[in-house]
Structures are given as C-alpha cells and as structure tokens.
Amino acid sequence: MEICNGDGCCLLRINNSNNFEKKKNIDCSYYCKPNKCPNYMECHNICPQCELDAWDGICCYCEVFLEKQHEKIYLSRPRTR
Numbered sequence: 001m002e003i004c005n006g007d008g009c010c011l012l013r014i015n016n017s018n019n020f021e022k023k024k025n026i027d028c029s030y031y032c033k034p035n036k037c038p039n040y041m042e043c044h045n046i047c048p049q050c051e052l053d054a055w056d057g058i059c060c061y062c063e064v065f066l067e068k069q070h071e072k073i074y075l076s077r078p079r080t081r
C-alpha cells in the first residue's frame with residue numbers, strides 16, 4: 001500500500017473533469033484537495049498539488065500550451081547571428 005504524503009497524489013481525476021476521487025490503493029491520512037492551476041482563468045483546470053509540482057507549479061495543459069507559445073515567440077524572433 002502506498003502512502004500519500006499530503007501532496008494530492010492520492011487523488012484520481014474522473015473522466016478528464018475537475019472532479020477527483022481518492023485512489024483506493026493509496027493510504028491517505030490527509031484531507032487532500034486539488035488546487036487551482038495558477039493560470040486557472042485561462043485553463044479552468046484544477047490539479048492535485050503533485051501534478052502542479054511536476055510541471056513547475058502549473059498544470060500539464062498550461063505547460064504544453066505555454067511551451068508552444070514560447071516556441072512561437074522564439075521562432076518569430078529574428079536571429080541575431
């Protein structure tokens with residue numbers, strides 16, 4: 001049996017929604033709740049803290065999305081050399 005250390009890894013996302021249930025194979029003695037992504041106004045995602053931690057504090061959607069934005073900015077910038 002895994003033990004949750006309070007970072008929300010015991011939470012299981014239901015059908016890609018913002019609803020979570022507790023995983024049955026993790027023993028959690030905390031009252032873990034998912035957190036809003038700091039970019040919630042944009043992505044409307046809530047994630048367990050462990051998921052946010054895995055992506056530098058934002059949700060995986062924002063990670064991919066922002067990464068793409070960065071790429072675009074980078075590509076559209078004229079090369080200096």
Ligand SMILES: [Zn+2]
Binds near residue numbers: 004006011030
């Ligand atoms: Zn937990």
Ligand SMILES: [Zn+2]
Binds near residue numbers: 040045058059062063
């Ligand atoms: Zn997000």
